[in-house]
Amino acid sequence: MNKKIIIFLVALSMIASIEVNSDDGLKIKVLNETELTDMLRGSCIQSTRSCDANPSIKLIKEAIKSGKKFKMISVDDFPNDGIVVAVQGIGGGGPWEHVIERTKSQGLEVLPDSERNNMVVDLISDFLGKEVTAIIRSEAAEATATALLVAAERNIPILDAGITGRAVPEVQQSIPWISGIASIPTAIVSPWGDEIIIKHAIDEYRVEDISRAIAVASGGDAVITMTPMNGDQIKYAALKNNLSDAIKYGKVTREAVESDKDPIDALVSASSGFLLFNGLVIKSDENGDRGFNWIDVELSGTGDFSGSTYKIFVKNENIIGWLDGELDAMSPDYIYNLDPNTGQSINSNAGIGSYPIGKEVAIIGVPSAYQWRSKMGIELMGPKHFGFEFDFVPIEELQAN
Structure with a gap:
């Protein structure tokens, strides 16, 4: 084959996504490298915190080469009897240092x-007695690459949706719980392979604890x-097109820079x-405590x-x-x-x-999904949840004033 044709075909494969039908007739989109890169950069933007997309992009490119x-499937095309779960890492600010030291000395x-x-997907699947047929992104940032890689490894699609639409500091802060669906049963695996199932919890706050x-x-x-759901549940308990939005954010910022x-x-x-502020960081006081990173930024x-000055309260x-x-x-x-x-998220x-x-840094404010602005959504993620005494005010009203 002519060398120029080969080069053209390789380049075409990077820019043209493909829609295919699976063996069971599902309409599935195969994502190309450009879409995946835009998705990961856009997901970092969505995260509402500092986020470096480059390590995730490297992992995805290596996986493509291998x-x-x-593959991605829309919420509307996902079958009602399918099962989706969210996979993510969970951190702990202020970790038990003696455990780290002991496990190193043990050579674990x-x-x-x-x-x-x-x-962890096998663990929840075995507990449910059902096969997991798609992965849903738990939150923005690095969890996007996790969801993509797990889905690709298992040869199943990722859902074009999310259970948060952003990154959140606490497990219970999710659209499914707002919609009446608990995160349990929840499966957890430690760095050394300990396997834990939370079969039942009093409420989502205890799942977080x-x-x-x-x-x-x-x-x-x-x-x-966490948050196993069937195809019927995700139609009302997930944020549709959340990954398509991430692709859009990554694409528009990339194309703006290119032009x-x-x-x-x-x-x-x-x-x-809304553009809220442009400025230089002059203060960033961090405190890791109770599993979180608390920061006062100026x-x-x-x-x-x-x-002018801009101050930000950060809990992760x-x-x-x-x-x-x-x-x-x-x-x-x-x-x-x-x-x-x-236009990308800052790195740290x-x-x-x-x-x-x-x-x-440029600070941008964006109205949240309507589910977050519900009574329960505000209880979970509004200012009073974080210890402030004032009520939630939508960004449109604040900017109008």
Whole structure:
């Protein structure tokens, strides 16, 4: 075959997605490398915290080279008798250091993430007595790559949906629970291969307490599979097209940079959001405690925001923002912290959700999904849940004022 034709076909495979029908007649889309890269960058944007997409992109590209296929199915096309679960890591700020030291002295093997991710799906599948037929993303950020890789390894699709639409600090903060579906039974695997099933819990807060405690007692790390749902349940208890939105965010910022346009403007338009601030990080005080990273952030304004300051309260993710001491945005609405030159989420080598001192940051606010603005959604993710005394105010109202 002509060498030019070969090069053309390879390039075409990177930009053209393919829709196929599975053996059982399901309409499934095979994602190409460009879509996957855009999805991972867009997912970091959605995360509402610092997030480096590059390690995830590297893993996905390596999987593609090894022959893995990444398939996606829409909520509407997923069969009612199918079973989906969410897979994610769960961290623990303030881990038990003596456990880390003891397990090292014992020479206990730390299992690879890929092995644990599949172990935990097998564990929940065995407990349910049902085969898992698709994976749903638990939250934005690194959990997107986890869901993609687990699905590809098992040769099943990922669902074009999510159970949070963002990253969240606590397990119980999810759309399924707002919709009346609990996360139990929940399966957990430690770094060394301990297997735990939470068969029953009094409520979702206890699922958070128990699973977080296991992570803290496991060196600050565990893998969790939760919220098993059938195809009928996901139609009302998941955020449809959540991964398509991630692809869109990644695409519009990439194309803006490629055409020498402002990626922040492009993202504000694509997300129906608001530019809240531009500035330099002058303070980022972190405290790892009770399984979380608590951060007080302050930015000094640049450009149109010169002379102003912006403060952000972080509990793993951006929760509340104040412009010059006045409330400007709050959870459950989304607060994105982005690199103004690329439109991508800022990177940090410090704790989860951290802000590097001296980093230039653009802050964007986006209205959350309607489920988050319900009474229960606000109870789970509104300001009072995080210890503040004021009520939730939608970002549209705050920006109008």
